[in-house]
Amino acid sequence: MHAAIELPSLRRQKILLILERDGKVMASELSQHFAVSEDTIRRDLAELDSAGLVQRVHGGALPRPKDTGKDFFTRVSETDEVKTRLAQLAAGYVKNGQIVMFDSGSTTLQIARSLPSDIAITAVTASPMIAITLAEYPGIKVILAGGQINPSTLAVSGHETLRLLQGIKADLLFTGVCAIHPEVGISSLHFDEVPVKLAMLDSAAHVVAVTTADKLGAVEPFVVAPCARIHTLITERTVASGNIEDYRELGIEVVQMTAVD
Known part of the structure; x- marks a missing residue:
C-alpha cells in the first residue's frame, strides 16, 4: 500500500526528467511508457501544472519558462x-x-x-x-x-x-x-x-x-x-x-x- 501511494509522485518526477530531456511530453507516449491510462497521465500533468512545474498544452505539456522576478x-x-x-x-x-x-x-x-x-x-x-x-x-x-x-x-x-x-x-x-x-x-x-x-x-x-x-x-x-x-x-x-x-x-x-x- 505504501509503495502504491508513492507511485504517482515518483512517476511525476520521472515525467519532469523526460520533459527536461526532450523539451516536451505527450500524454499518449507517457501512457505507454508508464503503462497507465491517458487519464492518469492527464491528472499527473494537471498536478504538475498547478504546481507551476509545467505548461499544459493540448495532448501533453511543455516546460514553463523561468521567471526571474526582476523588473x-x-x-x-x-x-x-x-x-x-x-x-x-x-x-x-x-x-x-x-x-x-x-x-x-x-x-x-x-x-x-x-x-x-x-x-x-x-x-x-x-x-x-x-x-x-x-x-x-x-x-x-x-x-x-x-x-x-x-x-x-x-x-x-x-x-x-x-x-x-x-x-x-x-x-x-x-x-x-x-x-x-x-x-x-x-x-x-x-x-x-x-x-x-x-x-x-x-x-x-x-x-x-x-x-x-x-x-x-x-x-x-x-x-x-x-x-x-x-x-x-x-x-x-x-x-x-x-x-x-x-x-x-x-x-x-x-x-x-x-x-x-
Whole structure:
C-alpha cells in the first residue's frame, strides 16, 4: 500500500526528467511508457501544472519558462555577457539606409546599444527607453509610437501604437522573445503585447529574433505567431530544451554564438 501511494509522485518526477530531456511530453507516449491510462497521465500533468512545474498544452505539456522576478530596470541595468554578445551579432544585420523596427525588451535594447556609432538608419520602436538610446546616434532618425505604457515592459500599446506600426514598411525587425517553441510558436507573458508584436511582424521584410537559450522550447500564455514568421534566429551554442534543428527544419536561419564571437 505504501509503495502504491508513492507511485504517482515518483512517476511525476520521472515525467519532469523526460520533459527536461526532450523539451516536451505527450500524454499518449507517457501512457505507454508508464503503462497507465491517458487519464492518469492527464491528472499527473494537471498536478504538475498547478504546481507551476509545467505548461499544459493540448495532448501533453511543455516546460514553463523561468521567471526571474526582476523588473525591467533591474534587467537592463545588469551586465549580461551572453546578451551583449548576442546583440553584437544581431547588430551586424543592420545596414545603412534601412528602416529598422525595434521591439521592446532588454535584449533589443542591448542591440540598440551595440549599433555602429556611424550607422545611418530610420528606427521605429514602441519602447521609450530604446528610442532614447537610439536618439544618441547622430545618424539615426527615431520614430516613437505613442500609446499607453505597460509598467512591466515599459513599452506602449493601443490603437495609436498599431496605427503607426501598420503604416510603416520596414526592412528589418528585431522582435522581442518571451518564449519560443517550434510547435507552439512565439508567445508572450503580456496580452497587450500580442497585437503590437503582430503589427511589427506584418510590417517587416526580414525578422530577426535574438534570445538566450532558456527561452527556446518555452511557452507563455499568449501565443503571438508561428515560428515560421521568423527569418533569422540568433541564440547561444548550447540549447537548454529541445533540438535546435527543429527551428532549421521550419526554414529559419539559425545563428549560434560561439566562444570567439
